[in-house]
Amino acid sequence: xxxAASAVIDNDTYLPVVNGQPFESLQASxxxxxxxVNVAYSLTLLTFGLDHPDVRVPSLLIIDxxxxxxxxxxxxxxxxxxxxxxxxxxxxxxGDRLQLIIADNDxxxxxxxxxxxxxxxxxxxxxxxxxxxxxxHVGRAEDERGEWLRRDR
Numbered sequence: 001x002x003x004a005a006s007a008v009i010d011n012d013t014y015l016p017v018v019n020g021q022p023f024e025s026l027q028a029s030x031x032x033x034x035x036x037v038n039v040a041y042s043l044t045l046l047t048f049g050l051d052h053p054d055v056r057v058p059s060l061l062i063i064d065x066x067x068x069x070x071x072x073x074x075x076x077x078x079x080x081x082x083x084x085x086x087x088x089x090x091x092x093x094x095g096d097r098l099q100l101i102i103a104d105n106d107x108x109x110x111x112x113x114x115x116x117x118x119x120x121x122x123x124x125x126x127x128x129x130x131x132x133x134x135x136x137h138v139g140r141a142e143d144e145r146g147e148w149l150r151r152d153r
Contacts, residue, residue: 004033007040016041032076035069039083043090050094062101067109080109088114 007018015023018037026034042061049057066083070076087100091114102108108115118127 004037007037030069032070032079035066036079036083039063039066043086046098047090047094050097059097060099060101062103064103065105066102067104067106077109084108084110084115088112 004018006020007016009015010017010022013023016026016037017023018026018033023037023041026037042063045057046059046061049055050059067080070080087102088110090098091100102115107117120126
């Protein structure tokens with residue numbers, strides 16, 4: 001699939017159907033279109049929740065590597081620009097009512113100061129302001145959660 005001629009939400013599953021293909025088959029196909037559908041669906045849920053406070057969905061959205069599935073041709077770069085323009089539109093419209101965290105290996109493909117940037121490297125592996133637990137913290141989160149569960153009984 002190279003473009004979407006139709007996109008609707010299935011009345012039974014509440015998942016997207018694009019060009020007659022259900023969400024599950026879109027996911028299985030992978031690639032830029034699947035990524036675009038995922039991002040669009042997530043943004044739809046986010047904005048619907050912001051517009052309808054009685055619908056309980058988070059106002060935080062974390063998107064990991066939205067451009068990873070795209071290629072590098074002109075249409076792929078244009079799709080990335082469109083997605084980032086949509087991010088900027090949401091920030092402009094909703095301001096501090098929402099939080100978008102976009103983990104991407106490259107800077108945003110659009111100019112402007114809408115997006116803050118946090119760069120990670122070996123010497124700075126954490127988000128600024130979040131303390132590193134230190135070298136003595138070697139427990140796995142799953143193990144610690146299990147300990148919490150045992151303590152609560």
